[in-house]
Amino acid sequence: MIDQLKRACAIAKKDIRIYYLKGPVVIFGILFPVFLFLAFVIGRDLPVDFLIAGLLSMTIFFTSMSITPVIAPTETQTRNLERLAAAPVSITTVLMGDMLASVLFGTGISLVPIIVGMAIGVTVTHPFILAAGIVLAAFCFSAMGLIFSSAPTSMTSTVMMISTMVKFPLVFISGVFIPIRELPSWGQVLASASPLTYITDLCRYSFQGTNYYPIWMDIAALVIFLVIFMTAAVKLHEKSLPERL
């Protein structure tokens, strides 16, 4: 178990060296959420702490999901996958390694909106809840990214297109730009099915002290989504690996 964890860390280190500055990661992980955020806030008179909380949750969502979908198709194309498959590591270990690299990227970049918010006078009233939420959400969204990367393709663009098709609707139904309580009842039901909703709620609580769901429910929901996504990712990767060799 510890051996496999060490090997997952080795995979994460390799991913950090190779993938952090890849074009799709920078475009979909950093530039995309920034421009999406600007498009929504410019010209609207909204409280700064509301906006920073939304920007933060969206940043975690996009950055944590930008690395994992890139790794598998790239390594399929560059013929590195067979080497990993021949190594004494399980598929779960390989995916854990990819996830760790993604989590570090997601949590690291999410410091930027926090620092920006603090620089313009926003205060973090619940820093520990926020830190726990960010890490948990980064794991959850990284695992979600792993599901997309299980598609048996060597085309990164195909995987990014599929993940974008899922990511965009989630941003609109998760209370990032419109608070959940202001959504119609069908919107609130949809919001409860999105993992992004729960980290957005945690961010709002951490910055503004207001929350829609109880905090324990936000955390429990993120844990449940993480378990579901990771289990599905392992099964899907096990199935698609022979097709990608």
Added chain:
Amino acid sequence: MNAIEVDNLTKLFDDFTAVDHLDFEVKNGEIFGFLGPNGAGKTTTARMLTGIIKPSSGKVRIMGLDIRQDPIKAKQIMGVVPELSNAYTELTAWNNLQFMAELYGVPGKDARQRAEELLGKFDLYERKDHKVRTFSKGMKQKLILAMSLMNDPEILFLDEPTSGLDVISARLIKDMVLELNKEGKTIFLTTHYMEEANQLCSRVAIINHGKIAAIDAPEKLKMRIGGLEWVEVSFDMPVDASDFSDLSGVIDIRMSGDKLRLYTNEPGRTIYQLVDYSRSNDLEIVMLNTLTPTLEDVFIKLTEEME
């Protein structure tokens, strides 16, 4: 103990049987060649032996370890050079080797020492801090072989290790294979190159349509198609092949450019008859060779028989 034991190994892809009930063993310390035409099932077999893909049925034991029940332990004692694999081109040679060491749980100090040793052996030490994308194909292949040796494996699986390499790089890799075998490592070599298998392997298996056509030492396999020796001759003037059809011992005659190839089971007698023919027709023999079957002839004959 056998290094590799394969028992009734089968792989189905939907309705297609890629590997069909294979049974064979690879002895500890031997170089075992696995030959077959494209699509014969060589790579699929190698992938099942190395635990990369799961068999549909059958068993594989690596040093007594069942690859399905103990995949991590079995993989731990193997080194693998997959057919189309690449090193990480965005990383340096050194980082690639260290990554392999970490994947196989080699302790840091041993990993550094082994990486230096291997880089020196493969003449890559000067380029250790260069990114692999700047390497030539030969250098990449040497690095890939070095990567497979980072865990000091007991069994080495090489899938077409010299494919597409220049003569010097290919020879270096073949020399390394022999040296590794001398050190006691068992080598499972998949190759298209008959001469390579002939030079390196103590035993070879010929596979076609997912089934083993023959398995034996190269020289023994050549003896199996005895009677297929031939005499190759060229005269200073064109001759008619039908003139030779009545020569005793000659089984078949083929023209190849200005050369005449006489398949015979009595090569000495055929040579006398050819000299007599040249004298009586006032012809000069420009070239005369006797040839025995090569592993390639065995391969072609056996694969044709299975068609």
